[in-house]
Amino acid sequence: MISGRWYRYGYACVNFGRPLSMREYVARHNVDFRALDEGGRHRAVEQVGQRLMGAICDVIPVLPVSLVATVLLRNPHEALTEIDVKSKTYDLIQRLEAARARVYVPRSDLDYAIGVGLRMLTLRRIVIERDGRYGVAPGEQALIEYYANAIAPLVEQLK
Numbered sequence: 776m777i778s779g780r781w782y783r784y785g786y787a788c789v790n791f792g793r794p795l796s797m798r799e800y801v802a803r804h805n806v807d808f809r810a811l812d813e814g815g816r817h818r819a820v821e822q823v824g825q826r827l828m829g830a831i832c833d834v835i836p837v838l839p840v841s842l843v844a845t846v847l848l849r850n851p852h853e854a855l856t857e858i859d860v861k862s863k864t865y866d867l868i869q870r871l872e873a874a875r876a877r878v879y880v881p882r883s884d885l886d887y888a889i890g891v892g893l894r895m896l897t898l899r900r901i902v903i904e905r906d907g908r909y910g911v912a913p914g915e916q917a918l919i920e921y922y923a924n925a926i927a928p929l930v931e932q933l934k
Contacts, residue, residue: 786891788836788879795830797823832928837871837878839892844922845930847902847911854908857893864889867930876929896922 801807806819846863847855855863865885868878880888893909896902901919903912911919923930 786838786840786879786881788838790834790836790877792830792834795827800826828928832932834877835926835929837868837876837926837929839879839881839888840895840922841892841925842867842878843889843892843896843902844919845926847896847909848919848923851911854905854910856908857890860893860909861886861889864892870933871926871929874929874932876926 800823804822808816808819811819842864843860846860846867850863853859868880868885872878881891882888893902896919897904897909901912901915901922902909
């Protein structure tokens with residue numbers, strides 16, 4: 776603030792999906808959890824869990840920090856220029872949008888959005904910039920994985 780540069784901490788986004796009615800689910804799938812043996816109950820609960828995870832995946836908001844973290848995580852042995860980061864992130868966004876992911880682009884400006892993601896990770900000292908190249912800061916691998924994991928289910932679907 777003293778330097779006259781004030782940045783937000785980043786962006787938050789919430790999406791809501793359709794609720795899953797367990798009454799409708801058990802009626803549609805003709806399942807009575809109480810009547811199942813332990814193994815059958817575990818399988819039936821796993822199927823519900825997979826259904827829920829799929830529904831969650833459909834509404835996961837894709838934010839700039841997670842996008843940039845994913846790109847940096849995919850290039851662990853490479854120090855990337857800002858142009859490289861933006862190009863690779865843009866390519867990832869195109870693939871995610873083609874798969875119908877909900878990508879949040881602040882100010883409707885892709886360049887700004889990717890820049891925000893990179894700036895937030897740099898301000899938090901998770902990413903370091905040296906000679907115009909960006910990479911994960913030493914000891915921050917777990918944290919960059921944490922941010923990338925927010926959209927990992929969506930990225931996995933692209934493979």
